[in-house]
Amino acid sequence: MSRPVLLVVGAGPGVSGSVARRFARDGYDIELLGIDHDALHALTADVERTGAVAGYAHVDITDAGATAASIQLAGERRRRIDVVHFNPSAFREKDPLELSVPELLEDLALGVGGLLTAIQAARPFMSAGGRVTATGSMAADQPWHRAASLGVQKAGLRNLVRSLDTTLAPDGIRAVSVTVCGRLSQDGRFTPDRVADAIWDAAGQDVDTWLSEVEYGG
Structure with missing residues (x-):
């Protein structure tokens, strides 16, 4: 039987990288989608050091056609996708009086629309027991007005x-979705590795008591 496959959408050096390594250590092969070629290359090497098989595609997640095509190729190559982890968001330091509608829609295309594209493309390769996880934030309830x-x-x-x-x-x-109730840091409760552990735990919830949102550090 082939190993389970994790698809990381918006892969990079932070939480998404920690998620990839966390799942790889527990027996998953990894597919990475992201825009930073150097970060993808480095993360692929990290994952492969765990003994997992890793692949990546350099793609702008807001390009729905390219993203869907990359996921389809990954699914056809692996013949399965067991977990999709969605990580990207856009940080734009503008308050509501500075932010334009086109800018808001551009950011939503990445931070929300990208998930829609990813799941629609991945769904044909997912089966019962599959999971979708997403990196959430306390900003959903406590927004900073300077990054509206x-x-x-x-x-x-x-x-x-x-x-x-x-x-x-x-x-x-x-x-x-795992709502991270704190700022990411290099030590303490909110390191990328600890958030990745929380995402792993959320994906492994008992289905009989499943929650579609889990808070971490609240």
Whole structure:
């Protein structure tokens, strides 16, 4: 039987990288999608040091066609996708009086729309027991006014995850967002590795008591 496969959408050196390494250590092969070629190359090497097989595609997640095509190729190559982890968001330091509608929509295309593209493309390769996880943020409930679009993205992401969970549940696939209730740091409770552990735990919830949102550090 082939090893399970984790697809990381928006892969990079932070939480998404820690998630990739966490799942790889527990027996998953990894597919990475992201825009930073150097970060993808470095993360692929990290994952392969665990003994996992890793592949990556250099793609702008806001390019729906390219993203869907990359996921389809990964699914056809692996013949399965067991977990999709969605990580990207756009940070734009503008308050609501400075932020334009086109800028807001551009940020939403990455931080929310990217999840829609990813799951629609990955769904043909997922089966019962599959999971969708997403990196959420306390910004959904406590937005910083100087980065107004980030709070809208995270609120929208959480809402979409809940809809996905309800839609996919009859097929045995569940979705969860992990709301990180603190700032990422290099030490303490909010290191990328500890957040990745929380995401791993959320994906492994008992289906009978499944929650579509889990808070970490609240």
